[in-house]
Amino acid sequence: MEEAGVREAAAALVEEETRRYRPTKNYLSYLPTPDFSAFETEIMRNEFERLAARQPMDLLSMKRYELPAPSSGQKNDITAWQECVNNSMAQLEHQAVRIENLELMSQYGTNAWKVYNDNLAFMIEMAQKELQKFRKQIQDLNWQRKNDQLAGGGKLRELESNWVSLVSKNYEIERAIVQLENEITQLRQQQGDENKENIRQDF
Numbered sequence: 001m002e003e004a005g006v007r008e009a010a011a012a013l014v015e016e017e018t019r020r021y022r023p024t025k026n027y028l029s030y031l032p033t034p035d036f037s038a039f040e041t042e043i044m045r046n047e048f049e050r051l052a053a054r055q056p057m058d059l060l061s062m063k064r065y066e067l068p069a070p071s072s073g074q075k076n077d078i079t080a081w082q083e084c085v086n087n088s089m090a091q092l093e094h095q096a097v098r099i100e101n102l103e104l105m106s107q108y109g110t111n112a113w114k115v116y117n118d119n120l121a122f123m124i125e126m127a128q129k130e131l132q133k134f135r136k137q138i139q140d141l142n143w144q145r146k147n148d149q150l151a152g153g154g155k156l157r158e159l160e161s162n163w164v165s166l167v168s169k170n171y172e173i174e175r176a177i178v179q180l181e182n183e184i185t186q187l188r189q190q191q192g193d194e195n196k197e198n199i200r201q202d203f
Contacts, residue, residue: 067091 040048050057067088074080 065091 070080070084
């Protein structure tokens, strides 16, 4: 519960500072204007234009998978029948390739996925180790900063105590000087009065 309160307090401080801080100039003005179309391909550009025009997406064409017979006007045309046969052979080969791919996947796909998962697990483990290392570095740095600040605070308190002591001594010295000056003045006055008295007696 205490950590949540600290997080809320920090978020409130950040929110308050961002509300007060308003940059007076564009601090990214030295950067060149970004080229947002640098990685666009022709297909992507056409798709963006279609989305901007709010046009519906073209439906998937299934024509290549159809096996139509020759039209009624071409029933006796050998060329039309030959094209239909070629199309059916292409469709048959396509299905054979799909079956072969499925067989290959059933035979080797499991091991490939295991290797892929092992690689992912290794990458996660390495990332977690890096995270732990960085967290330890952050913690060490925070401890070092805290120790430096505590040592600096002790030094400041010691210097402040010395300063107060020196100021007090200066005050005492100034008071002693004023007292001595008063005594010297009084002695001079007494000496002056005695001299006057002696001069009167001489006459």
